[in-house]
Amino acid sequence: AQSVTQLGSHVSVSEGALVLLRCNYSSSVPPYLFWYVQYPNQGLQLLLKYTSAATLVKGINGFEAEFKKSETSFHLTKPSAHMSDAAEYFCAVSPYSGAGSYQLTFGKGTKLSVIP
Amino acid sequence: ETGVTQSPTHLIKTRGQQVTLRCSSQSGHNTVSWYQQALGQGPQFIFQYYREEENGRGNFPPRFSGLQFPNYSSELNVNALELDDSALYLCASNADRGTDTQYFGPGTRLTVL
Numbered sequence: 001a002q003s004v005t006q007l008g009s010h011v012s013v014s015e016g017a018l019v020l021l022r023c024n025y026s027s028s029v030p031p032y033l034f035w036y037v038q039y040p041n042q043g044l045q046l047l048l049k050y051t052s053a054a055t056l057v058k059g060i061n062g063f064e065a066e067f068k069k070s071e072t073s074f075h076l077t078k079p080s081a082h083m084s085d086a087a088e089y090f091c092a093v094s095p096y097s098g099a100g101s102y103q104l105t106f107g108k109g110t111k112l113s114v115i116p
Numbered sequence: 117e118t119g120v121t122q123s124p125t126h127l128i129k130t131r132g133q134q135v136t137l138r139c140s141s142q143s144g145h146n147t148v149s150w151y152q153q154a155l156g157q158g159p160q161f162i163f164q165y166y167r168e169e170e171n172g173r174g175n176f177p178p179r180f181s182g183l184q185f186p187n188y189s190s191e192l193n194v195n196a197l198e199l200d201d202s203a204l205y206l207c208a209s210n211a212d213r214g215t216d217t218q219y220f221g222p223g224t225r226l227t228v229l
Contacts, residue, residue, distance in 0.1 A: 101147040101164060
């Protein structure tokens with residue numbers, strides 16, 4: 001069984017400040033981890049994914065995340081927030097047994113607000 | 117643009133009715149997954165189809181069923197609608213089993229009255 005906990009349902013940062021969105025996971029098998037972004041009235045867009053290669057993963061729009069097995073964490077960061085980063089962010093985990101594609105378990109999401 | 121489209125955009129039904137939601141994927145996307153996103157929650161995995169066969173199912177009752185067609189389209193059917201079925205329904209597709217990114221459609225907003 002797998003689960004994801006996102007700490008903080010709402011995070012506010014000033015434009016230009018560091019963005020840090022927290023994600024902790026629980027998984028009984030080696031996990032594959034993802035961060036998605038959702039803009040209002042839109043579907044989900046993949047920011048980045050960890051699939052057991054490098055532990056520091058770089059994604060689109062300047063985001064990156066670091067897989068820390070000892071802490072069971074996969075926090076998302078961006079050095080400098082931009083107004084266009086305001087959206088809801090979801091962390092997700094999936095097993096991959098080789099039998100099929102990713103079947104994602106999502107956290108409840110963190111809404112990011114960027115203050116001018 | 118993800119190349120995944122869903123129809124309709126919005127839908128209103130009454131309790132007890134049946135509904136069919138549709139998803140159209142990119143050519144070559146043999147895997148399609150459906151998710152339910154209740155208001156203020158993260159998406160929940162409903163089921164996945166690979167080459168027209170069910171390839172995994174989440175914790176949803178049998179009144180949620182699906183079909184996948186050879187033309188890269190798929191359907192989610194929900195029978196005996198309940199108020200709690202009100203949600204955004206998302207489909208996601210990818211080209212190969214486990215090796216490609218899942219691309220999400222914009223979703224169908226279902227309201228059950």
